[in-house]
Amino acid sequence: VRSVVTLAVAMIVFGTLACGAGPSAEMNAGGRPAATRSAIRVTGSDTMVNLVQSWAERYRSVRPDVAVQIAGGGTGVGITALVEGLADIAAASREMTDDERERVAHGRSGPLEFTVALDALAVYVDRTNPLDAIALEDLAEIYGDGGRIERWSQLAIANGGCPSDRIIRVGRQNSSGTYAYFREAVLGHRREYKLGSIDQSGSKDVVALVSNTPCAIGYSGMAYATPDVKVLRIARIKGTSGVAPTAASAADGCYPIARRLYLYTRGRPTDDVQQFIEWIRGPAGQAIVGEIGFVPVASSETESP
C-alpha cells in the first residue's frame, strides 16, 4: 500500500502546486516591476535538454535579469506542461499533433512554432560490433511489429561480443519525441513498434546502455555519441553503403532520419520569451546549436511561424 499512498500524496501535493503556480505566473507576466528577475520556464524534449541548458547559461550574460528554468521529461511532458500553464515554452523534438494543437488552443490562442535546430537520429551499436551500416528496411524489421530480424546473424554478421546472438532493442519511453519520430521515419505511419524493447527515459541513457551491452542496438540524437559506441551509416536502399549522420548530411537531406527541433509557445509570447527565442534563432544561439552537436538552421528557415 505504501508506495501507492506515497504516489497519491505526491500527486495531491503536485496538484496543489500546479493550481497555485498557474495564476501567480500569469500575474507575474502582466504586472511585473522592472527590477525583479523574471523567469522563463522551458519544459520538454529530453533530446534538447543539453541544448536548452547551454542557451540558458549563455543567455544569462545577455540578459542577467531573466532566469531560464529547464526541465526535461520528454516532448509529451513539455506539451502537457504548456497546456497546464506550467511552462512558457515547450521544447519538442517532433511536430505537435493536431490533437495536441487543439489541447493547447483550448479556450486560448493556439501554439506558435519556432524551428530552432536540426537533429539527425543516430543508430548506435556497441563499438565491438562488426556492423558498419544498416538499411532502413532492416531497421524496420528489427524494430517493427511483426519484424523477422531477431538475431545479429540475420544481418550477415558474426557479433562475437554477443554469444547469444540475440538483438537487444533499446528505445525510448513513449512520451519521447524521439520515439515518435523514429517510428514515423523508420516504420511508417501504419506500423507499431515490436513489444519487448528496453525503453529508456533519456537520450543519454540509450547510448550509455548500448555502450555497456554488446548485443544491443539503439537510437538517439547524434549529439549524444560517445567514443564507447559506434554510429551506423544508414542506407535508404539495401545494399548501398549508406550515409553517416553529419551536419552536412542532415542539412541537405541525404541522411534519411533527420528532423527539426522546435520550441512552442502558447499564443503570442511575452516580450521576455519573444526576445529569448529571437536570440536563440540569431547567430549567437545558432552557434551554440553547432557546439552541442546539432545542426544550425539556415536563417531563412527559422521564419516558419
Place this chain on the structure above:
Amino acid sequence: MNAASGRRAHILRRVAALRELAVESSIRVCGWSAIVFVFAILAFVFYQAVPALDVGRVREFFTSAAWRPDSVIRPQFGGLALLAGTAAVTVLAMALSVPAGFAAALFISEFCDRRTREVLKVVIELLAAIPSVVWGFVGYVVLNPLMMWATDAPIGINVLNGALILALMSVPIVVSVGEDALKAVPDSYREAALALGASRAQLAVRVVVPAARNGLLAAALLGVGRAIGETIAVLMVTGHAVQIPHSLFDPVRTLTATIAAELGETAQGSTHYHALFAIGSLLVLISVAINVAADLAVRGIREGDRT
C-alpha cells in the same frame, strides 16, 4: 474578598477546562485525520480509475499483452505482460528471500549468543534503511555487467536481476518479523522439549517453527507486499520491456514501474491517465489482500497460544 477569590478560582477552573478541551480535541483531530487521509487517498485513486473501466477494456487488460497506451494508430491497454512481469519478479524474489530470511531469523532467535544477535539485528536494520534507488543503482551498475559476463545473457537488466535486488530488499522485513514470531513462542515449550531430551536442532525445527508458523507466514506475506509495491529499483533493473518473460534473462516491465514512468507525461483526463490509476487501484487491492492475509495469520498465532 471571599467572593472575589471565589470568582477567580471559578475563572481558573473554566480556563483549565477549556484548555483540556482544546488539547483533547486537537489530539482527536490528529488521530482521525490519519484515517481520513488514508480513505481520501484511496477514494481519489479509485475515483480516477473509474473512467478507464469498461467491460471491453478490462477484458483487454487481462487477455492481451500489448501495452501501447499512446499509440497514434490504435491505443492498446493489454496488461498481461505487466502482470507477468510483476508476478515473475515477485515470485522469484520470494523464492530467494523467504528461505534465507527464515533461516536467518531462526539463527538469530535460537542459535546465536546475545552479542552476535545484537550485532546481526543492527546490521539487518541497516540493510532495511538503504534507499531503494541505491539498490537500483547497485543492480544496474554491478549486477548488470556481472550477469552478462558470467552467463550468455544478452543483457543483464532482467527478471533475475530484479528478483535478486528485490530479495535483498525484502529479506530484512522477513527476518525481523520472522524473528519476532519465533521469539513469541513461550519458553515453556523450549524447556519442555529440552527436558524430553531434544537436541537444539530438533527443538528449533520440530517445536519452535511449528509453534510460530502463523507469524512466519505473516513475515513472508509482508515480504511479498514489499516486493510487489517496490517501484524505482525494479524500474532501473528489470529493463522496462513490455513482454511476457520466457526465461530468467528476459527483460520485463512491472505494474509499478509503468505508473512511475508514464504518469508524468499523460494528458490529464485521457484514457491512458485513467488506465494508470486503474493499475494503481489494482495494486492497492493486491496490497490490501496481502495485508489482510498477514493480519489474519498473526491473529491465528494468538488464538493458537490460548489453547
